[in-house]
Amino acid sequence: MASAGRAGVGTNQEDVRRHNLGTVLGHIHRAGRLSRAELTTRMGLNRSTIAGLVAELESLGLAEQAKPSGARLGAGRPSVDVKARNGAYVLAVDLRVDGLTVARVGLGGVIQSRATGPVPAGRDPHVITSSVVDLMRLVVKDVEPESALVGVGVGVPGIIRAEDGLVRLAPNLDWHDVPFAEILGERLGALGTPVLGNDADLGALAEHLRGAGVGVEDLVYLSGEVGVGAGVIVSGHKLEGAGGYAGEIGHMPFVPRGKLCHCGARGCWETEIGADAIAAAIGCPPERVGALGEFLEGVHEASPELRDVGAHLGRGIAGIVNMLNPRVIVLGGYLRSLFPLVQDDVEEQLTLQSLTAPRELARVTLPGLGGDSVLHGAAELAFEPLLADPVERLASACHDADAALAG
Structure with missing residues (x-):
């Protein structure tokens, strides 16, 4: 995933300074709070350079210095802490088959406000766009005047073409080659075109940076909603594939001549572990699959099914x-509620079917971010331009999102 960067990269002195400025902000954003001494160690720069970069971030409203929060190390005065400030935020969207969530997320990954709503019947992308914009208006109502909107990130349960946000296939939304980034961008106007990502990829990103996979370089995040997908991190980097479509593990052939999948094939893995399969096993009516999480909360003992x-x-x-x-294998979506009920069965099959050597290294766990993994991942995607060049991104940011959305 996104690395902290390397001090001193650039074609000239200005490039170096701006790169280092973004790298310092990235460290603060991911940690929430660090001492100047820690920044000096991580960056490999001298104290006066770090002090100057921190001062510039303060002037931009992105960071502030505070009294040390930890114990003093060694002789001399304790190093001043630096923490994220509310000078910038993003809008993060988690578009699921059974619901919408929009959040305003500040630096440090702090969810400042959120709003939820249903996915409109028919799942028309233009109608869904209107619902997303309505929720956005709710979460920016109380934003601080000095805080700037620097990006919009959207998680979608489908195959996304990274360069333009075209949804090549979202079978459970019945979307085929839908230019959703363009459609939503037209409605956002001055707020700019959003960045789209596959929901499982974003879940993996968030859990790697902030959740159960912090410090883990090889991780799989399984997104178990109506469909099933996987975000995969190998040696700290997202596994993308030739077109960016890697991770559609829910459509791995699993049962020969099995159940018909929403993708059109038969016997996909998601037909056996997705929301429809779970609902059938616990007696949740098909029309109530959107409330499957509530049904699972009422199950205290797993049936044979x-x-x-x-x-x-x-x-x-x-x-x-x-x-x-x-x-680490992180189980998100409905799998998060399912796993405690069937953990013994999962572990038994893991023991029977996996090779000893890789099995000894693997751990199955629940998300450290609860149900917000995809939302946090969408926010991280939206923050990337700011972390790459804070000065340039702030220069083009929107300081009155409420007015822009009203227009």
């Missing part, structure tokens, strides 16, 4: 372990 779903989950994870050798 639900244990079968758990076994299918374990078999699939075993394949992931054998193929990718991750250290």
Whole structure:
């Protein structure tokens, strides 16, 4: 995933300074709060240079200095802390088949405000866009006047073409080659074109940076909603594939001549562990699948049918372990509620089906960010231009998102 950067990269002195400025901001953003001494160590720069960069971030409203929060190390005065400030924020959108969430997220990954709503019937992208914009208006109502909107990130349960935000396929939304970034960008106007990402990829990004995978270089995030996808991190970098479409693991052939999948194929893994399979196992009516999380909360003991779903989950994870050798597999979406009920069945299949060597290194866990992994990932995607060049991004940022959305 995005690295902290390397001090001293650039074609001239100004490039070096701006690169270092963004790198310092990235460290503060990811940690929330660091001492100037820690920044000096991480950056490999002298104290006066770090002090100058911190002062510039303060003048931009992106950071502020504070009294040290930790214990003093060594002789001399304790180093001053630097923490993120509310001079910039992004709008993050988690578009799911069964609901919408929009959040205003500040530096440091702080969710400042959120609003939720249903996905409109018919799932027309233009109608969904209107719903997204309505929720955006709600979350920017109380934003501080001096805070600037620096980006919009959207998580979508589908295959996304990275360069232009074209949704090549979102089978559970029945979208085929939908230019959703363009459609939403037209409605946002002065706020700019949003950045789209696959929901599982964004979940993996967030868990890697802020959740259960902090410090883990090899991770798989399984997004278990109506469909199933995977975000994969290998040696600290996102596994993308030739077109950026890697990770559609829910459509891995799993049962020969099995159930018909929303993608048009038969026997995909998601037909055995996705929301429809879980709902059938616990007696949740098909028309209430959108409330599957609530149904699962009322289940205290797994039925044989639900244990079968758990076994299918374990078999699939075993394949992931054998193929990718991750250290952590994070279960998101409905799988987060399912796992505690069927953990023994998952673990049994992992033991039976995975190779000993990679299995010894792998750990299956729940998201450190709860149900907000995708939302945080969308925010991180939107923050990337600011972290690359704070000065340039702030110069083109919107300081009155409420007025822009009203227009």
